[in-house]
Amino acid sequence: MSDLKKLYEVVQQRNNGDKEFLQAVEEVFESLEVIEQVHPEKLDDDVLARIVEPERQIIFRVPWVDDNGVTHVNRGFRIEFNSALGPYKGGLRFHPSVNASIIKFLGFEQIFKNSLTTLPMGGGKGGSDFDPKGKSDAEVMRFCQSFMSELYRHIGPNTDVPAGDIGVGGREIGYLFGQYKRLKNEFSGVLTGKGLTFGGSLVRTEATGYGLCYFTQALLKDNGTSFDGKTVAISGSGNVAIYACEKATELGAKVVTMSDSNGFIYDPNGIDLACVKEIKEVRRGRIKEYVETHPDATYTAGARPWQTPCDIALPCATQNELDLEDAKALVANKVFAVCEGANMPTTPEAIHYLMQNGVFYAPGKASNAGGVACSGLEMSQNAQHLSWTREEVDARLQKIMESIFETCRDTAKEYGHEKEYVVGANIAGFLKVAEAMKAQGTV
Template structure:
């Protein structure tokens, strides 16, 4: 690595954004892999590509002032980080959660740029959201907030400019409210949001895509290592859309899924969740305050609930962290190592911190970062954009096959750039493969 270039860039970022820990973590991880490529290419250095890739092209901040169903005025903060558009319209989700901050959104938009480049589809990278917490709110309040948020956001998005999607706490219901307000304000029916309902421009497989895509990538990793998903014991964190659909696809492929989790603990099923268990959780997730404890009571299979604990102490072959950023720490990685884990694939965005990643690297545990492993969601969003552009709707089988093909292609790109004499460094491969595509496009378009 060119230490001087790495140190110069990371120092530049730390000086200006010292209070943005998540953003600094994400950029440092990528820079450590791409700086040797950058330093060896005079065109990249001439156009200052590495620095430009780290900095968002535009950050939009706005206040969301709205009146709730009780007639009370509330004030929230909203953002849209339009990170890089060299590959196409900004593309990335909206997150409604009290933990949303500029640092979190900048890291997500940065990661999204690289993730989208890996798909091979014409999409740039962006991310947005608000510090609004929909938990415990009635449906009318959620609708009123979505409409107020869109009244500000609609000035900055469009099908050829920026196409948001859903993320944490922004599902099909919220996308419907957001899209309805956009359509009323702009008098246009266009593919300006993805994750829409099937009745108004949505796509089959979109809900399942991130979780299914994660397991399709896992299947490609297993094939490359001369093994199969079938028969493997899998531990999963999270109990949302990604975790549940990843669990479902694992079961379809013959794996034994042992855990699901949330912020209050994890649910362990020694013999593995059944397909009926997972489908019940998917169908009833919004009806219970804790879908996992409800599943324990509903299921005919014995399950154990562990309050305030993580699932990484359970013996398994494969770990799929699907909850949130920096959920899996060094001590968790040591637990996985001690219990025989062979592979870790990120279903969430940056769920494994740098110390955990170091444990995986030092002990030859295969690690695949989220920008590669969880790209299925945005890949399907790209396919939804294509369907909207020609006013068509492909069927489930066609889209599922396209999703699998895209995930296999991403895996191949990671192999090509991350292969060493002894193994494959998927994180390095993903970072370099995406960087090369972005850098070449930036050089070609000048400044």
């Protein structure tokens, strides 16, 4: 039995039942087997054993009072996974599905994602099983203030810099930042995704969706094509999906689907993004409302959009949303590329099927790194007390995403797995972190 398989068994025993985390570790280890075969000297048992164990796991109670005076108690998490490359960096997710396994998988993925950006950021993640949907602004504010009343002890601009994720947008970041400032009596770059009036960065809202398209554009160009004239299927209708739709359309594609947790819309004329923004960002409504004003569009309840014929699929909703049956449908419809906008949205079986059938597949740790890359740029602006123009930030973001693609491509080729971008992403991300960990000793 190889050392990697032995270590994975140890990880399974220690994290019994944490299926999302184990899935993320297994995917990385599958790629590291390539190193084991080609350059075994680059795998260090000490580093491997440490990199799969978080440096710190914080779980805490979050009591808050609703508008009717009723007290509720949620659970808060912050997993500070690895600080070899810089302060812990990763978002906060507020969603009923949040548990330790999901936060650990997200934090583990974040280590390698942040490594690929080349910016000085470690990996971490956090959140709560609180659901902001249907809550008033006052209720969300009280929850955020309670959440930060514990989290503030563990974070700081040179220690741990959270950002937003599912359920945590500009409103939530503002409330969290205000409470941190009040408790610490300091104005610092402790959170990213802040409003533009108090230290935020231009393009941060759009960064994950734009970055996904910049990465995909680089992949398409390297394989002799482009977005121009392509049909694109997108899942989700949150921040990532909206701005992926916007940028893909700008680059010449026709986006025909978007979705939420209840179902998906299909518009053969191309998604009317202004309408989606009105529904999701202004009214906080459901995606099915789209068909009320678009007679050619259809809504399918309880389904995902992957049966829809498309050239490019961009899963931007949540983990494990694209399974083997979806992959078979995409292949049957001659999809060219699947690039992840969400974290681990494709199941392992689906990934293998796509790659075995010649579909170009890009893992989220590479293709959705635009959000954290722009967060890193926000950290730089905060540290220098500067504010860059929209054009400057967007140009830097595009350059970072193109560089990530080139790193994935070149590393995969170096290790004998040309065009297998998941292998390139995992190996390149791991080697940089491993080198830093070795240099810092057993800490």
